[in-house]
Amino acid sequence: xxxxxxxxxxxxxxxxxxxxxxxxxxxxxxxxxxxxxxxxxxxxxxxxxxxxxxxxxxxxxxxxxxxxxxxxxxxxxxxxxxxxxxxxxxxxxxxxxxxxxxxxxxxxxxxxxxxxxxxxxxxxxxxxx
Numbered sequence: 001x002x003x004x005x006x007x008x009x010x011x012x013x014x015x016x017x018x019x020x021x022x023x024x025x026x027x028x029x030x031x032x033x034x035x036x037x038x039x040x041x042x043x044x045x046x047x048x049x050x051x052x053x054x055x056x057x058x059x060x061x062x063x064x065x066x067x068x069x070x071x072x073x074x075x076x077x078x079x080x081x082x083x084x085x086x087x088x089x090x091x092x093x094x095x096x097x098x099x100x101x102x103x104x105x106x107x108x109x110x111x112x113x114x115x116x117x118x119x120x121x122x123x124x125x126x127x128x129x
Contacts, residue, residue: 005064009072017077032098033086036079037106043078044110048117050074 017039024035050069083106090099 002064002067005067006072006075009068010076011072013073013076013078016073017079033083033090033102036082036086037102037109040078040080040083040106041109041113043074045113045117046077047074048114050117052118 020039021035024038028034047070050066054066083102087099087102090096090102
């Protein structure tokens with residue numbers, strides 16, 4: 001049963017990533033992998049926030065809900081493989097500054113987004129909800 005829960009969440013996350021990536025790519029230059037960067041940052045925040053919510057606001061959130069949302073949706077929504085591929089393509093095409101900027105931006109903002117999701121809301125606001 002848990003496998004199906006993760007799989008259904010994965011379907012939702014993969015479709016969301018595809019649609020958002022397509023929408024962002026239509027709006028911005030394709031010279032820099034902005035879509036993957038934004039998707040990975042928002043996904044990192046979402047997983048941090050979901051973890052915080054499940055521990056603080058709704059400790060009764062079931063393991064199945066976290067499997068669906070965290071493992072399934074967030075896991076399929078974010079993409080390390082696309083990040084790795086795009087980083088490698090920037091290097092291969094000689095765009096070293098953009099490659100380093102992409103690497104550093106992804107790491108700094110991704111880790112910061114996760115931390116903000118986990119710890120960014122004041123404790124008093126969490127308890128009041």
